[in-house]
Amino acid sequence: MVDRSVLIRxxxxxxxFGGAVDCAVLALDASLNxxxxxxxxxxxxxxxxxxxxxxxxxxxxxxxxxxxxxxxxFRCVPFGGVDFEMYGSAPVGVGLGSSTAAVWAGLLAxxxxxxxxxxxxxLFDLAGTLEQRNDNLRAAWSGGFVSRFEESALPVYHSTVxxxxxxxxLVIPEMTGLRNHGPSGAGSCGGQSGFLNRAQTLRxxxxxxxxxxMAELDAVTTGIPEKAVPGLDEALSMRLPGLHAVFVCGSGxxxxxxxxxxxxxxxxxxxxxxxxxxxxxxxxxxxxATNSGAxxxxxxxxxxxxxxxxxxxxxxxxxxxV
Numbered sequence: 001m002v003d004r005s006v007l008i009r010x011x012x013x014x015x016x017f018g019g020a021v022d023c024a025v026l027a028l029d030a031s032l033n034x035x036x037x038x039x040x041x042x043x044x045x046x047x048x049x050x051x052x053x054x055x056x057x058x059x060x061x062x063x064x065x066x067x068x069x070x071x072x073x074f075r076c077v078p079f080g081g082v083d084f085e086m087y088g089s090a091p092v093g094v095g096l097g098s099s100t101a102a103v104w105a106g107l108l109a110x111x112x113x114x115x116x117x118x119x120x121x122x123l124f125d126l127a128g129t130l131e132q133r134n135d136n137l138r139a140a141w142s143g144g145f146v147s148r149f150e151e152s153a154l155p156v157y158h159s160t161v162x163x164x165x166x167x168x169x170l171v172i173p174e175m176t177g178l179r180n181h182g183p184s185g186a187g188s189c190g191g192q193s194g195f196l197n198r199a200q201t202l203r204x205x206x207x208x209x210x211x212x213x214m215a216e217l218d219a220v221t222t223g224i225p226e227k228a229v230p231g232l233d234e235a236l237s238m239r240l241p242g243l244h245a246v247f248v249c250g251s252g253x254x255x256x257x258x259x260x261x262x263x264x265x266x267x268x269x270x271x272x273x274x275x276x277x278x279x280x281x282x283x284x285x286x287x288x289a290t291n292s293g294a295x296x297x298x299x300x301x302x303x304x305x306x307x308x309x310x311x312x313x314x315x316x317x318x319x320x321x322v
Contacts (some may be wrong), residue, residue: 005037006112009297011106011290012090013097013139015250018258023148023199025097025139026168026206029290031297032092034064036109038069039081042117051069063099063130067106070126075116082109090287094172096250100136103127109251111300120295136250143293145206147199148174162206166289169257169264170249173229173269173282192231205244230278235271243267 010032017024044065048056056062060069064084072079086105090096107126111118118126127137135157139146149156157291235255236246242263249256259267268284275282 002112005035006109006143008034008036008105008108008112008294010034010108010140010294011097011099011143011292011297012238012287013100014095014209014256015097015133015136015139016248016254017145018198018245019195019247020147020199020202022133022135022196023195024202025133025135025146026092026162027145027290027293028096028287029141030096030103030287031088032098032107033087033089034109035106036068036113036166037083038084038113039083041081042079043085045082046084046086048086048088050086050092051090052092052094053088057272064109066165067103067126068110069106070129071107071110071116071118071178072114073096074118074122074126075114076111077114077116077286082113084109091172093175095252095254097136097140097250100131100133100140103130104137104140108294108298116189118154132149139293141293141295143296145203145289145292147203148196149200150196158203160207161291162289163209164288164291166206167210167261167286168289169259169268170259170285170287171235171255171268171275171281171282172285173253173255173275175253177194210277213253229275230280231275238267238270238274240267240270246271 006017012028012032014026014028016022017026032309044060044062046056046058046065062084065082068082070081078143088098090098092098104127107118107123110116111123126264127163128134131137134155135146135148138157138159145160145162147158147160149158229252232248232253232255238246240263242260243257244260245256246267247256248254255271257264257267257271270280272284294312
C-alpha cells in the first residue's frame with residue numbers, strides 16, 4: 001500500500017430534536033473534518049483543532065481510531081497506524097453529535113485509505129456497534145431531518161429535506177463547574193408513542209417551517225447523562241411569543257431553540273438569563289441545517305495525492321433505505 005491521505009467530512013447532528021426522544025434528528029452544516037494519513041509503524045497521532053478539543057482523546061482510545069480499527073478487522077486487514085488531523089466547527093461534548101461524527105469519520109477513512117469496499121450496509125452495521133443512536137447515524141449520513149415513523153422491532157425512518165435557510169438557535173452552557181450525574185426525570189409525553197407523534201408533527205413542520213403554523217410543543221426534560229445544569233428546568237418550561245420548542249440537544253447540556261426568526265433572539269436571551277440567575281454562564285450560537293450528509297460529502301471519492309479540493313459539486317440528495 002502506497003502512502004496517501006484521505007479527507008473525510010461529517011455533519012454535526014442534534015438528537016432528541018424538539019423533545020422527540022430517540023425519534024428525531026437534524027443535521028447541521030457544522031462538521032467534523034478529518035484528514036487521515038496512513039502509517040506503516042502501527043502508531044497513532046492525533047491533532048485536533050476546535051472548541052472543547054481537550055476532551056478528544058489523543059491515543060488509540062479515540063473513537064475515530066476505534067472505528068477505523070473495527071472496519072479493518074471486519075475485512076481482516078492489519079492496522080498499520082494512522083495520523084489524524086481533525087477540525088471541528090461544532091463544540092465537542094455538548095449534544096451536537098460529536099461521537100456520531102467521530103464514528104463515521106473513522107469508518108469512512110478506513111474504507112477510503114485501505115479500499116475496503118464496505119458499502120452502506122456494512123458501514124451501518126459497523127457504525128451500530130460503536131454508536132447506539134441509529135437516528136443520529138442516519139441523519140449524519142443522509143443530511144436533512146430524520147424522524148422515526150413507527151414503533152416496531154425494525155424501525156422505519158424518514159429523511160425530510162428542509163429549507164436551505166432553516167436555522168437552529170442554541171444556548172451552550174459553560175462546562176466548567178457542572179457536576180456529573182445520572183439521567184434526570186424525563187417527561188413521558190405519552191411514552192414512546194407520544195414521542196413518535198411529536199416526531200411526525202416536527203417532520204411536517206420542518207418541510208415547510210415558513211408556511212406552517214405549529215402549536216407550541218410542551219418542553220420535555222429528556223435527562224442529561226453527563227452534566228447537571230442549574231436553571232435548565234426553568235428554561236425548558238418557558239413559554240414566549242414565537243417559541244415552537246425549547247429542548248435539550250441530545251445528551252446535553254446544549255439547549256435547542258426552535259422559534260420564529262423575529263423572536264429567536266429574545267427567546268435565546270431568556271434562556272441565557274434563566275441559567276445566569278443560577279450562576280451558569282453560557283453563550284449562544286446559530287447553525288443552519290444541511291440537506292447533505294456524509295454520504296454526499298464523501299461520495300465523489302476522497303483519496304488525496306495533492307491538496308484537498310474545495311467546492312466540489314455534490315450528487316442529488318437522497319433518502320437512505322432502512
